[in-house]
Amino acid sequence: GENVEQHPSTLSVQEGDSAVIKCTYSDSASNYFPWYKQELGKRPQLIIDIRSNVGEKKDQRIAVTLNKTAKHFSLHITETQPEDSAVYFCAASKGGNNRLAFGKGNQVVVIP
Amino acid sequence: DTGVSQDPRHKITKRGQNVTFRCDPISEHNRLYWYRQTLGQGPEFLTYFQNEAQLEKSRLLSDRFSAERPKGSFSTLEIQRTEQGDSAMYLCASSLGTGDWSGANVLTFGAGSRLTVL
Numbered sequence: 001g002e003n004v005e006q007h008p009s010t011l012s013v014q015e016g017d018s019a020v021i022k023c024t025y026s027d028s029a030s031n032y033f034p035w036y037k038q039e040l041g042k043r044p045q046l047i048i049d050i051r052s053n054v055g056e057k058k059d060q061r062i063a064v065t066l067n068k069t070a071k072h073f074s075l076h077i078t079e080t081q082p083e084d085s086a087v088y089f090c091a092a093s094k095g096g097n098n099r100l101a102f103g104k105g106n107q108v109v110v111i112p
Numbered sequence: 113d114t115g116v117s118q119d120p121r122h123k124i125t126k127r128g129q130n131v132t133f134r135c136d137p138i139s140e141h142n143r144l145y146w147y148r149q150t151l152g153q154g155p156e157f158l159t160y161f162q163n164e165a166q167l168e169k170s171r172l173l174s175d176r177f178s179a180e181r182p183k184g185s186f187s188t189l190e191i192q193r194t195e196q197g198d199s200a201m202y203l204c205a206s207s208l209g210t211g212d213w214s215g216a217n218v219l220t221f222g223a224g225s226r227l228t229v230l
């Protein structure tokens with residue numbers, strides 16, 4: 001099955017700086033790649049997603065880039081704020097099959 | 113209908129007891145998923161339903177686990193003869209799946225049911 005890995009496991013950034021989290025996947029047939037944010041004690045919530053026919057997608061301070069050849073995709077957060085502190089999970093799935101395989105998560109800490 | 117609801121939010125039980133969790137998905141969503149999450153890990157897929165049909169079960173799902181979605185609406189996850197290793201957060205999620213690669217497959221998660229087995 002699909003194997004999703006995230007690096008680094010923990011990332012600390014100064015408020016206002018950018019944060020980048022990288023995710024790799026194993027199954028070249030995967031074509032849907034979402035990022036979920038989970039704050040302490042809360043449910044995972046989708047923040048951005050990308051499909052394999054697109055190389056980059058942006059939504060305000062958040063962007064995701066996809067490299068299908070290398071089988072990795074990254075989450076970019078610009079102008080980080082304290083409320084960006086959370087665990088971020090990447091995931092991957094194949095079209096028509098919504099079973100998402102999640103990575104182990106990245107803890108992002110924004111230092112005021 | 114404000115989202116995915118799960119009940120109970122917390123359950124403490126003794127080893128060997130049976131527990132059941134309930135999930136009420138977003139009403140128009142045809143797909144329902146169960147995931148398990150332990151501390152410091154990402155959600156691990158357990159099983160999913162499309163309408164009332166259980167389409168896939170993970171190898172993680174031992175014979176002690178059973179899930180149902182009898183009318184294609186709410187779902188239950190039962191764990192029989194609980195073990196300490198079953199302690200985890202059990203997350204339910206739902207989505208509107210269209211079956212093709214370009215279809216919507218955005219999961220909306222519930223708040224989870226936390227199980228502690230003593």
